[in-house]
Amino acid sequence: MRWKVHGERALYDTPWVRLRSLDVQQPDGARVDYTVVRLRDVAVAAAVDGERQVLMMWRHRFVTDTWAWELPMGLVEDGEEPARAASRELEEETGWRPGSLRELVYAEPAAGITDARHFVFRTDDARRIGAPTERNESDRLEWIPLSRLAGMITRREIVSSATLVGVMSLLLDISAAGG
Structure with missing residues (x-):
């Protein structure tokens, strides 16, 4: 139909x-x-380190008046590739630069009412290049052990749909890789 x-x-x-x-x-x-x-496309970056931790941001969303953990993300600019936007957002919001990115998952969060597209990328080789340059994004950054993510979702410490899709896909990706 x-x-x-x-x-x-x-x-x-x-x-x-x-x-x-x-x-x-x-x-x-x-x-x-x-x-x-x-809506404009959104690019998301999941930076994973060698200790099985993901870099997340603690932030306030004034529209819903909620505090929660999120992956670095932002709008894809006109003419910009989603992977480039994910790289740029990771660097601006956290001060970490990915060496390489691979697409982790693609999602359309509410396809019945919006044309929003979310592109989630994973990097395993990000390196710190300095302080975040975007000052309005988060109160703090933290490397969160992957083993804590399921509990954080249950406790509603992670509520953003783009972050939920990203961390759940990250957990599936880790599981599929055997560890």
Whole structure:
């Protein structure tokens, strides 16, 4: 069953979010207006060290007024490749530079209402190059043992969907690798 889009009109635009009304035909033949949110892509970096720890940021999200651990992440700029954005965000937010990156997982967190795409990358060879240059991202950085992640999820210490997808994929990746 496939929906067909006959047209799209802008309802609201900012550099962060675009709200659109789509003229769609549903599989049963009905034509309806369907509101969607168009967002820029997000790149996420999971830096893992030789001691089976992942670099995370403790941060406040004012929209939901919550504190939680997150992986470094940010918007993919126009014309920028997601891997480059993940590398840039890791460096800006933590002061660590990846030597290499490989895609860990791709996700569409709410495909029924938004076109948001999340690209999560893993690096095992990040090196410290200095202090974070982005001063508005987190209160502190910490290398978290992978063995603690499941409990942190259960306790709602990790709530961001991009981080949840990233750390769960990281745990699957570690498990699949046999350790």
